[in-house]
Amino acid sequence: MSEMKRMPFYKFDGAGNDFVVVDNRGGEYALSEAEIARMCHRRYGVGADGLMTLERVADASAGYDFEMRYYNSDGRLGSMCGNGGRCIALFASLLGMGDRLHFLGYDGAHEAVVRQWDAEKRRATVDLTMREVRKSEIRRVEGGVFIDTGSPHFVLEVEDLEAVDVVAEGRRWRYRADLFPEGTNVDFIRKENEGVLSMRTYERGVEDETLACGTGVTACALVTGCRTVQSREATFAVGWEETDEAFTKVTLTGPASLNYTGTWTYFQA
Numbered sequence: 001m002s003e004m005k006r007m008p009f010y011k012f013d014g015a016g017n018d019f020v021v022v023d024n025r026g027g028e029y030a031l032s033e034a035e036i037a038r039m040c041h042r043r044y045g046v047g048a049d050g051l052m053t054l055e056r057v058a059d060a061s062a063g064y065d066f067e068m069r070y071y072n073s074d075g076r077l078g079s080m081c082g083n084g085g086r087c088i089a090l091f092a093s094l095l096g097m098g099d100r101l102h103f104l105g106y107d108g109a110h111e112a113v114v115r116q117w118d119a120e121k122r123r124a125t126v127d128l129t130m131r132e133v134r135k136s137e138i139r140r141v142e143g144g145v146f147i148d149t150g151s152p153h154f155v156l157e158v159e160d161l162e163a164v165d166v167v168a169e170g171r172r173w174r175y176r177a178d179l180f181p182e183g184t185n186v187d188f189i190r191k192e193n194e195g196v197l198s199m200r201t202y203e204r205g206v207e208d209e210t211l212a213c214g215t216g217v218t219a220c221a222l223v224t225g226c227r228t229v230q231s232r233e234a235t236f237a238v239g240w241e242e243t244d245e246a247f248t249k250v251t252l253t254g255p256a257s258l259n260y261t262g263t264w265t266y267f268q269a
């Protein structure tokens with residue numbers, strides 16, 4: 001007989017990019033791929049672009065506050081998520097871990113600073129460090145630019161951002177196995193003026209357009225040199241230093257919000 005388990009969860013969003021977040025520092029929750037997909041389903045579950053668990057770091061001497069484990073809405077373990085990273089940092093801060101966090105993600109170490117917390121709106125601004133990007137890893141592909149900012153992104157500039165069919169065009173590039181053997185996220189961009197960029201994203205694993213994508217915002221900023229990026233729901237600031245070889249000290253700043261909490265019931269063999 002399967003055991004019925006009840007798991008508290010928290011619903012966050014970063015500029016409309018929404019996530020189910022679970023405190024699993026005790027290691028008591030073991031969700032299957034199917035169960036995660038069920039939770040993320042927008043008709044039959046909570047509904048989210050992804051699910052994150054906040055895990056205890058095995059080596060306490062390493063100095064990390066926690067480990068972030070990210071799953072796409074299809075239930076599969078994902079790569080780094082910039083909006084997710086800011087949301088889980090806010091979650092850790094609300095759990096009492098402080099406003100300066102040092103944590104592990106899929107792509108290594110990250111630091112976050114939670115500031116401007118508004119208890120009434122349940123929203124904060126979070127600064128998040130992103131991975132260093134080697135210029136030798138960036139490549140031009142059939143009119144666009146491929147770059148990995150913790151997750152792979154293919155960036156395409158378009159004339160009419162509102163008219164582009166993000167799902168159809170994004171899916172076409174996402175599954176170009178000859179160019180991207182492991183698949184890719186696809187970002188469509190338009191330069192508004194000096195230093196400002198608008199973007200829309202087709203997200204791998206969600207297999208749809210999302211309202212924002214943190215690693216995508218970072219990718220578009222580095223590719224174009226624009227440090228202010230407007231997604232469908234919010235404006236982000238991206239900072240970096242540049243050498244001949246790499247983009248270093250990359251930071252992503254944007255909103256993170258706690259929307260509601262609940263309890264998920266599932267069955268475990």
